[in-house]
Structures are given as C-alpha cells and as structure tokens.
Amino acid sequence: MTRKRNKDQVTGSESDPVDPEEKGLSRRDFVKGGAAVGAGAAVISEPGRVEASEHGDEMEWHYEADIVVIGAGCTGIPAAIRAHDLGASVLVLDQNFDAGGRMAHSGSWVSLGGGDAVQVRDANGETDAEGFINVDPLVSPEALDDDVDLLFKDVTDWSVLDEQGYAYYRFNNPDQHRGWAENCPPTREFLMDNYIRFARINGTHFGGGVSRARAASCFLMLGEVTDIKNGTITPEDAGVADPERSSAFCPRQLSISADRTNVNAVHGGGAMARCLEFSAREKGVRFMFNRHMDELIRDHNGQIIGVRASYTPRHDPDTGEQLTSYWSAGNIDETRETINVRARRAVVVGAGGHAGNPAFRSQFYPRMNEPWYPTSGYALLGYGRGQDASGIIAGINVGASLDGLHQNFGRRTYHIQTRIGTRDAYTDMYPGHPTFPFRKSAGFDIGQSGFEHLIAVNQVGKRFFNEMRLADEPIEPRWPGGQPHGVPNEWDNHTPYDWRNCRREWVREMYHFSHGVDAAVQINEGSIGPEYYSGPIWAIFDQAAVDRGQFELREPYFSSENGCFFQADTIEELIEKIYAGNEYQRMRPNYLVDTVNQWNSYVDQGEDPDFERGQSDAPMHRIDQPPYYAASIMVVWHDSYGGLRINRNCQVLDMQGNPIPGLYAGGESSGGGQMHGLGRATVHGYIAGTHAVNGGVVGESR
Amino acid sequence: MEITLGSCDVVVLPEEVDAGGETTLNIEVTGPEGEDLRGLPIRITDHAGALVETISIDRFDGQVNRATNITVRVPDAPGSYTWQATPGEEGDDSAPVEPVSFTVTAKAHATRLLVWDVPTAIEAGRRFGAKVGVKCSSGCDMTGRGIEIVDAGGAVQASDTLSGDLWPGSDGLYRAEFDLPAPDKAEQQQWQARVVPAEGRYHHEATTSAFNVRTVPPAEYTVRIEAVDRETEAPLPNMSVVMHPYRAMTDAEGVATLAVAGGSYTAFVSGRGYYPARREMDVEEDITTRAPLDAEPPPSKDL
Structure with a gap:
C-alpha cells in the first residue's frame, strides 16, 4: 500500500511535533476568555451567543470549533484527525493532563479485518513500506483471506459461546457492526497514513471473530532518537533500557517485537498513542487538557451545539507539582473553572466507559459498587475522572438510549489479577512516568501458580474461595477457534451462525467457569447496608512463601506507602497495619488469627475441607515463619461494555431510535458491541469523524 | 439564684491502651451562654488526684471551645481509672464550667x-x-x-x-x-x-x-524426584516437592529426595513460574522419577 504522509510538513523529532510559530498556532493568538485563531481550518471564531434550550435564551461561548471531540484516546484522536482531514476545525478536550487515554497503556493490538491492508500485505508475503519488518508472515494466507461480509457475520454470530456459556457475539447491534465492518479496511489505511506502523498479524483480539486472523500490534524501531516520522524511538523512551523504569513517553514499557516485527522493534500502547497524537498535532488539531466534559448543550431544536467543561488539573501527590502534557504544540492552556465550548457541527464523545464509576457499573452488577476497585490504568487516567461514565451520563441527560450493558458479562471484564501489591493491578508501570506516584508500586506478578503460596482473605480476615482458582481468566471465542477457544471447530472449519456451535453436548464439554471473582465481591460479615461493600481482599503469606515463590519484596514492586502491602512480626500486628493503612479497610480483619491457625491445621491434615484446596490443584504450605505479609489482591474492572446506543454512523440514538442531531459516540462511551478496545474504538473514531463532517458519506477518504 | 455552669467533655482515644502506654485526650468545653473561653486552663488530674497536665482552651468556633489534643501516659498497672478534668486554676472555683470525670483504661500487655x-x-x-x-x-x-x-x-x-x-x-x-x-x-x-x-x-x-x-513410622523407601522443564528438559532447582506429610526442595540439579514410609501418596511438584504437577504414587520400593513441569506463560502484553 502507499503511505500518504505529507513529507513537506515539519519534521518530527524528540521535541514537539509542530513548531507553534511555524504553524501559526502560538498561544498568544488565543484570546483568553474568548476567541482564538489557528492554522488552516482553525479552532475558533469570534465567541458568539446562541440560543440554548437548557441555559436561557442566550449563553456565552468561550471557544468554538466545527467539531468538538471529548477524549484524546483511541476514539477521540482518530475522530479528530479524520474530521480535520476533511476540512473541519477540531478541538479535543480531555480531563487528563496528557493525550492517549487508555490507548497509551494498551498492548496496541488492533483487530480490524475485512480484507484490510495489513491482512493483504501479510497474505502476499510483503513487508511494510519502510522495510522495517523482517520476519515472515505469521499466519497463513488462507487465514488472512477476509472480506467485510465474513467479518460482519463473525461479529454478529449468535451461535458462538464463551466458556461460561455466554453468547459472545449474539447481542451485538447489527447496524452498528455493519458500519464497523465496512469501515475496518479504510480505518487500517487511515491509521497507517497517520504514522501507525503495524507488525505482522498474529491473531485476533477478543470480539474480532473466529474465522480469520485480524489483529496486529503497533511498532517503532529502536534508534538513537525518538522520531515519529522516521519510525524510531530511543530505548529510554520505549522503557526497554531499564527493566524497572517507564518513561514520560510511554507509561507502560514497550515490548521487544522480535516475534512479529524485527528484533530491533518494540510494540505497545505508547507506539500507537504517541504516533496518532503526533499526527494530530502536526496537522493542526487543537487540544485542551485538564478539561472534563460535564454536560452536553442542546438548542431548542434538540441539536447538540456544545459542551460545558470544568478544569481538572492533576498534581503529583508527593510534590504538588502540576502535571503537564509530554508535547505542548497545539495545546490551549485554559484554567477557568468552567467554560462553554461551541460545536458548530457536532460533538464526538470518546470519553471512555464506565468501569471507573462504581455507582454506574453497579447498575450492571450490584457488587461492582466497591470503590476500592478502580478501573485498570487508574493512575494514568486519574482516579474518579478517568472512565467515569461522564460521556454516557451526558448522553442520557440529552435523551440518549443505552445499549448492551449486560455485555460486561462477556469475558468477565471484571476479574482477579495475578499482580499483587498494587491497586493498579491490570498493568505494570514503573517510575519514570509522571503518574507513577499515584500508584507507588508496580506490583508483583506471581502468576496463577503463585497463589499456591498464600491464602486470600476478605475484609474480615476470612477465606472465601479456593485460592488456586481465583485468577482464572476465561478464554474468548476468537481465531483460531477450536477447543482452546471454546469453539467446536478450528477457524477453517468454523461456520458462523451454525447451531452446532452451541449444541448442548458441546457446551457441557467446553464449560469452564470459576466464580472466584464473584466470591471476592460478595457480601461478607463486614458488609453493612445499604451499600454492603465487600471491601479489599488480601494475600496473606509468610517469609517461607517469599523464599519458595521468589517474591521480590522491594521497590518498585511493592511500596509501604500505598495501602497495598504490609509486613509485621505477628498476625495481630498485621491486622492493625491493614486496618490503619488502607482507607477502604473499614474494619479490623479480626478473624485473621483464627483463619491462619485453621489453615495451618489444614496443611498439617493434608486437606482443606472449606475449599478443597490441596487435593487436585496444588500443595498447601503452612503460614508460620515470620515476618508475615499482606498484599492487595485486586478485582480489576478493566474495560466496560454498554453505553450510548449508536448506529452505523456512530450517531447517538434517542429513545425512539432516531439520531440526536450533532451527537456522535464511540469506543467505550458507546454500547452494543462485545468487542475489545482498539479495533472498536479506532473505527468508531474514523466513522464519527467522517460522518460528522461529510454528513453521511462514510468510508470514503479524501 | 441558681447559677448555670457550662459543660466539659473529654474523649479518650484509644479508649484502652497497653499499661504504661499513651492515649490522647480530646477536650471540648461549652460555656453557659456559649461564651468564648479561650485562655481558660483545664487541669487534668489522675485517679490519685495528682496533676497530670494543665492545658488551655485555644480555639472557639462560635459555640464550642477546644483545646489542642494532649497525649497522656496511662498507669503501669492494668485497670480502669477515673480521672478528672477541672476548668480553672488550682484553688480558683470561679470557672463557669463544671469539672468532669472520665475513664482511662490500661490493659495488660499482650x-x-x-x-x-x-x-x-x-x-x-x-x-x-x-x-x-x-x-x-x-x-x-x-x-x-x-x-x-x-x-x-x-x-x-x-x-x-x-x-x-x-x-x-x-x-x-x-x-x-x-x-x-x-x-x-x-x-x-x-x-x-x-x-x-x-x-x-x-x-x-x-x-x-x-x-x-x-x-x-521409620522411613522404608527413598523417593527421588527430578524436576525438569517439560519443553527444555532443563533441571529446575528450588522446586517444592510435597508428598503429604513429607516435604523437600529440589537442589541445584533439580533433584529432591524424600525418605518415606510405604503407602499411597499424592505427589506435588511446584515452584515459581510453573504450573504444579501432580501424580498419584504407590510407594512399595525405592522410586526414581522425573517430574516434567509446564511453564506458566508470561502475562500477555497484547491485551
């Protein structure tokens, strides 16, 4: 395929992608409190007054743009770039201090398909345009022989179940997914036109279907400088120079990409998020960080005409220093508490989902109300604001309908991680990124096998499940199918929409579901109404376990300052330390002494009558050698499913099924799709950015 | 004419502490007419009448007067003790606030x-x-x-x-x-x-x-287990071997030797980074066996 980069534009480098003066984007061009002028189809015109239904006859606008995008993540940035490419002025608001959202800490595995350019490239045995990829295709040409109809059928396949018997694709909104499937190929090209470099396809992400391989990681080459335009990144920026350091460039360390790209390549969220951000800034998209969208504003005709947004700066919890974005070109620094931003054509909501909002997510599962459990990446995104359902709630408040909240059950987006000793347990993050102080520890991944060395107790200090089965993540029905993925046939013998995929005998054979996470969040003796919070759960172990399991009890893996790790000479002292050191531990775990004594007696007897541990799974070990330890075991609410109902154009629909004029949504802000992350969100962004400008001509590049 | 006096309240936190340990007194005083009583001394005396400390009211919020919390040491002998907070200087009974008694409790050390x-x-x-x-x-x-x-x-x-x-x-x-x-x-x-x-x-x-x-019973047989990585066949040191109630760890060569009585056992071999291997064993003679372990894959960073 042909890369469509504008080589005449300014050079990308370690510094900001754009010289503001060169692009005519100097901050002095912005009039504080009013209009500003940008390059080309720039952001702002004179501030205006316009009738707004909920705010009196006239309201004051502080900024204006054709398209206002909420969220600088994997929906928002593609939407912004696409709309800007089509000639619109675009302003992106994000509640965080930097761009990237959840994309920045993702694995960058983008599952598209339908015969997209990377599938074609790999099927033909070709390398990338720059010649970086030097490994052969990892998937047979037959597994890459894809088309939009097959992709659509795969992602609406009613017959496929996951290993908990849940119909994974059955409830996907068909109109939305027809639009999604049709726009996968152009979105792949669009991403590649905006500095995204895709490695070899090596699978399909969950939600991407069973029949074909469709997912590839985003990579950069290790080099002496970080240069997005030329595709290089320094080992320090990539986080591969030191195994215990992240960088301000990449919150999560990138992975060596030898298996899918080149031994000198690295892939991961930073290699995706920074490249898209760079392209957006280079093209003239404007960003306003520290700005949380609180409300959508309508006019008397029901047209969405703007947003109200509040100032949400973040400060280092240790130093008090305000956090600032890695790049600044194109930023609008605005510090007023509340501003109104007018959207001349549309607002695109890519504000993330509801996994960070315990009140909202408990609508799906009441036991999800425990606030101790944040969404994954909370340190990066900001606790209480990241993934806070604000985009969904704002939509509800202007009459939007919802879709697919029950789809949180698929793949159980809430699950127990094997990383203990950090509240942000879904991913590792190390010192070097400015948000590390919010978590203070990387956590220590003990793996499933590591649970052999501990007992898990609830907030009152009692065991609640077989520890060996706590971190039992279910598998998903996706390529390459077959028994390991809960599908009776491999991909090449798989027939979508075939009742045999959910034949009762097959389901009985395939069913494999552990309810450990459900036991972890259940009402216990310490739960008090009306909330009935389940409280934290703790891994309790002794020094002998540390030695056997080779736990590295040191910084940055553990911290004594984040309420996630305690050490004591006696169990009684451990009880006091847990109670005093964790603000969500609402009572002393007073049963802990008896629980440990009981456990040790079970070990001596060689059987665990309470939870049948030690019989078919793993040996049991006494917990008796001081010192004793408690480390947090986290129930992670990762991504969320269910949100604003959208159609094939990503227009938000009202209760009658009609589009709300001027309102678009995508990614986790939208519902009706059992599909993970990046593939879903980037295509939504592409569609929304296109339709918001073209008014219906979707899937066509200019 | 009856004179109305204000009230004094003492909160002891924690209510019980180890004998000889420290607890905190939180003192609030309300005047008869809601007066500002800043500067009023409060004398804390123990169960024997001995002065523990004198502290002055230093804050007034318009209704309630407060003194900065003070830390006091409880008696060395376990028991509950009645102490008193008396407003005013010693010998001066003109303070418009009544004295109040409160309890401090000293526990035996655990x-x-x-x-x-x-x-x-x-x-x-x-x-x-x-x-x-x-x-x-x-x-x-x-x-x-x-x-x-x-x-x-x-x-x-x-x-x-x-x-x-x-x-x-x-x-x-x-x-x-x-x-x-x-x-x-x-x-x-x-x-x-x-x-x-x-x-x-x-x-x-x-x-x-x-x-x-x-x-x-006295050991009759020797069970020698060599733990290896199933894929690479490399020996695995520091693996735990459990044949309840017998236990051992593998040495640098990946070998653990257990001297056991004859009988039926469930043998587990496990360790960091490997799924536990389990095998039923009837021990009727010396046994030498291999335990191939499956490595647990590292967590995927694709997701």
Missing part, C-alpha cells in the same frame, strides 16, 4: 508467641527442632523470659530463657530454638509453647501457642 519450622513429618522416637518467637504488644524487652514446650500430656519437654537475640529483620521478636524429643509412636499430637509468668514493671498476659507434632 504477649505474642510464635512457633515455626516444626517438621511436618517427624520419625517416631527421633528428635526434632522448633523455633519460637516472643513479642510484647508494647515492645517490652523480653530478654530472660522463660519459654516452655509442653507435650500433649502436659509434661514440659524443654525449657529455655530468651537470650535477647532478635529474629533477623523483625522489630522486637525475641527468639529461641529448641531440640525436642518426638513421641515414640506414629501419631499426631498437639503440643504447646508457653511463656513462663514473671514479675516485671508491666503485667503480661499469660500466653500459649499450640502446634502440631506429627510422628511417622
């Missing part, structure tokens, strides 16, 4: 007693080792305190005094090690460690700690 490193399978009639740790809830020096090990029949099998050695890495955990005679027949008994009562400045609660002593 003694934590730990027993560890008792072998899970002890050959009947042989001797075995055990480690004992003692720690006071208030961190008292436990040097010289007597420790006794008592068998299931109540007989003292060993006694020692704490030398003052602390368990490495601990904060005040005094340790002792014992060499003990096991029962002559194969059985499971519950023994106890106890701290011998002693006089001292502070009273320490009597403490015992139970532990299991499992004796097994």
